[in-house]
Amino acid sequence: MSDPFLIGDTMSGGYGAGPNILHGCTIAVEKGEIAVIVGPNGAGKSTAMKAVFGMMDVREGEVRLGGEDITALSPQARVAKGMAFVPQTHNIFTSMTVEENLEMGAFLREDDISGTMGQVYDLFPILKDKRRQAAGELSGGQRQQVAVGRALMTQPTVLMLDEPTAGVSPIVMDELFDRIIEVARTGISILMVEQNARQALEIADKGYVLVQGRNAHTGSGKQLLDNPDVRRTFLGGT
């Protein structure tokens, strides 16, 4: 069987000299698909994302992108290979304008970035209206748009999002998920952590339930939504 486009394969590891947080955890996403990681607080969802992005030592296991072992690469080197990561917190520069945030996202690029910026403004029209405003003055949902837009400025093949809908209203969440689906349709792989498990699994091609640094359940979004055990334990019953 051929490798998924991006895979963190049976990863174990932790922070610094600390104990393992991940215990043989596997996360993968195919080209142009949406993979969603859900699970209780402290399950290691953000840690799994950081492991895939090279921000945590993977002591056992591998990360492969397009079949290439990238386990030893720095986050910067992974960005150069087409990976973009929007962390759970502190994911924008609040004192800079919206447009400056987007420009910062493209700092590795030496070509003309105006086309990509136009695409980001097409995806999130409100950001164009507010492009001269400090990002810190925007609403929570608009800030998340800035964070996603900034990541898209690198023209990634994989977009990793840690709780992109945290703290936003249900309507704004739906809207953001629609935009994320749109991004995936352009061929970009989406790997995201979500607290809004039910809604996220509804748009997921693949879902992962993590518990205590281990894969508890894996399947299509629909399979997980239909799984009685997953429903009872993670989706609030019924």
Ligand SMILES: Nc1ncnc2c1ncn2[C@@H]1O[C@H](COP(=O)(O)OP(=O)(O)OP(=O)(O)O)[C@@H](O)[C@H]1O
């Ligand atoms: N930088 C760090 N150094 C040491 N331990 C950490 C660090 N970050 C997280 N941990 C520990 O790793 C475990 C998993 O944390 P992680 O943030 O990955 O969970 P999570 O599933 O993302 O939780 P949440 O839903 O609250 O975002 C926790 O026990 C946490 O205390």
Ligand SMILES: [Mg+2]
């Ligand atoms: Mg987290």
